[in-house]
Amino acid sequence: YDEDELQIEENVLFKDVYYPETMRKEAKQIISGLLERDSKRRLGNKSSPLGLLKDQPFFLKEPYTLDNIENRRVPPPWVPKSLTPLEPSSKPLRLPDFEQKDKVLLLSTPPDTFRGFSFINTNTSTSF
Numbered sequence: 001y002d003e004d005e006l007q008i009e010e011n012v013l014f015k016d017v018y019y020p021e022t023m024r025k026e027a028k029q030i031i032s033g034l035l036e037r038d039s040k041r042r043l044g045n046k047s048s049p050l051g052l053l054k055d056q057p058f059f060l061k062e063p064y065t066l067d068n069i070e071n072r073r074v075p076p077p078w079v080p081k082s083l084t085p086l087e088p089s090s091k092p093l094r095l096p097d098f099e100q101k102d103k104v105l106l107l108s109t110p111p112d113t114f115r116g117f118s119f120i121n122t123n124t125s126t127s128f
Contacts (some may be wrong), residue, residue: 013037026058 033043
């Protein structure tokens with residue numbers, strides 16, 4: 001990422017992609033194949049030495065088989081604990097620890113600063 005759009009374009013066109021060490025080799029192969037700059041060698045092109053996407057080793061192992069993906073049977077990698085009243089979390093919600101400067105700011109804010117504040121914008125149309 002860069003603030004300069006020209007630098008972003010330069011990075012996309014010429015820089016190598018960074019992959020985290022924890023990423024599975026098969027997943028890295030798919031991503032790098034899809035990001036191949038040469039369209040003739042890109043994963044999914046019939047003439048590509050990488051072959052077709054559906055034939056990649058990643059999709060041959062459970063739970064990531066194409067059948068499981070098509071039928072939405074792939075479990076999420078992480079499921080957060082629910083914080084809704086219907087499904088209470090095993091631990092109470094803990095507010096973050098504020099730094100001293102944040103505490104001063106919070107304590108110096110007049111109590112009626114947000115009186116009348118609403119999340120509803122009455123100037124927008126409600127028809128969808």
